Amino acid sequence: FEGMTIGELAKHTNESISTLQEILVNVGEKFDSEFDTLSIDIAELVAMETGVNVRRLHSNEGAEIFPRPAVVTVMGHVDHGKTSLLDALRQTSVAAREAGGITQHLGAFVVSMPSGASITFLDTPGHAAFSAMRARGAAVTDVVVLVVAADDGVMPQTLEAMSHAKAAKVPIVVAINKCDKPAADPERVKVQLASEGLLLEEMGGDVQVVEVSAVNKTGLDNLEEALLLQADLMDLKARIDGPAQAYVVEARLDRGRGPLATAIVKAGTLVCGQHVVVGAEWGRIRAIRDMMGNLTDKAKPAMPVEIEGLRGLPMAGDDIIVVESEERARMLSAGRKKKYEKDRLRKIDEGRTEAPEPSE
Ligand code: GDP
Numbered sequence: 001f002e003g004m005t006i007g008e009l010a011k012h013t014n015e016s017i018s019t020l021q022e023i024l025v026n027v028g029e030k031f032d033s034e035f036d037t038l039s040i041d042i043a044e045l046v047a048m049e050t051g052v053n054v055r056r057l058h059s060n061e062g063a064e065i066f067p068r069p070a071v072v073t074v075m076g077h078v079d080h081g082k083t084s085l086l087d088a089l090r091q092t093s094v095a096a097r098e099a100g101g102i103t104q105h106l107g108a109f110v111v112s113m114p115s116g117a118s119i120t121f122l123d124t125p126g127h128a129a130f131s132a133m134r135a136r137g138a139a140v141t142d143v144v145v146l147v148v149a150a151d152d153g154v155m156p157q158t159l160e161a162m163s164h165a166k167a168a169k170v171p172i173v174v175a176i177n178k179c180d181k182p183a184a185d186p187e188r189v190k191v192q193l194a195s196e197g198l199l200l201e202e203m204g205g206d207v208q209v210v211e212v213s214a215v216n217k218t219g220l221d222n223l224e225e226a227l228l229l230q231a232d233l234m235d236l237k238a239r240i241d242g243p244a245q246a247y248v249v250e251a252r253l254d255r256g257r258g259p260l261a262t263a264i265v266k267a268g269t270l271v272c273g274q275h276v277v278v279g280a281e282w283g284r285i286r287a288i289r290d291m292m293g294n295l296t297d298k299a300k301p302a303m304p305v306e307i308e309g310l311r312g313l314p315m316a317g318d319d320i321i322v323v324e325s326e327e328r329a330r331m332l333s334a335g336r337k338k339k340y341e342k343d344r345l346r347k348i349d350e351g352r353t354e355a356p357e358p359s360e
């Protein structure tokens with residue numbers, strides 16, 4: 001993870017070495033030749049100036065990788081029970097049982113199984129959050145739980161969720177909810193889903209279907225097992241050593257503590273005291289709290305944490321990268337702000353040219 005040479009960066013960005021060297025001069029970096037190694041944040045800054053999507057520069061090549069928990073998002077039609085299901089699942093978490101309920105709202109929670117395995121649930125159901133995160137390049141979700149009410153069946157937002165998951169290449173596990181209701185007809189739901197092209201397991205495909213009731217809290221074990229099985233199939237792994245690559249899933253302003261962001265680490269370990277750039281914001285991590293609100297000094301992959309110490313409020317989907325100094329953090333943040341502003345103006349401009357001509 002030592003960064004890359006100017007020559008390698010030229011390849012990544014499709015820019016000439018002289019262009020990159022010019023940018024380096026502009027940002028006040030010294031270099032001798034194209035074989036000079038740039039730190040990852042300088043490489044990112046330079047790449048950003050060329051307009052390249054910089055997230056791809058962060059690679060896990062060569063690092064030792066370990067299994068990590070799956071990160072799951074719940075989606076489905078309004079009123080089909082997303083919030084109820086998340087609440088029920090949250091109550092199955094060991095932490096919730098031990099502490100008599102999770103008091104802290106983090107935007108994510110972890111359910112730990114007796115086997116020692118765990119699942120991380122994003123606590124913000126809905127397509128808007130999912131799309132916003134994806135639009136920002138944040139591939140946080142590994143699996144989508146598609147909630148369909150057994151009495152209501154497939155509805156417009158069910159289909160929308162299916163197409164979001166498909167576009168993101170995220171596998172679906174179906175939870176047919178409200179199976180306690182007299183009007184529940186899970187078989188009908190399955191037929192509907194199949195006719196929409198979902199290849200259900202019991203029909204020879206690989207999409208698991210679980211019947212649950214969020215209200216009666218039945219079938220939750222089966223859902224958790226199905227998610228673990230799905231995660232196993234995906235063989236999810238992450239590097240634990242080295243600088244963290246993380247995403248914001250939620251952010252809020254606390255009067256006393258300032259900007260707070262719930263983050264999920266994708267790779268590496270986030271450590272208290274580190275300088276970070278978060279989207280276009282920056283800061284130094286002053287405190288890390290786990291989902292119980294307890295202070296901790298680090299965050300490992302798939303562990304939701306709340307971080308404190310940012311200078312501004314980031315947005316859901318923003319990436320978090322670790323840089324080596326406050327100066328670098330400021331510089332990268334300023335570079336990103338400039339780039340975001342440029343992108344914003346370009347979008348407005350495009351909107352203008354795409355708008356239909358006013359009719360006479
Ligand atoms: P969301 O819009 O998808 O988040 O749906 P909610 O969780 O808010 O649930 C909508 C309504 O369905 C609420 O009145 C819930 O109490 C009810 N509901 C959710 N899950 C179940 C269930 O398993 N059984 C029954 N009978 N009602 C449910």
Ligand code: MG
Binds near residue numbers: 082083084125
């Ligand atoms: Mg809801």
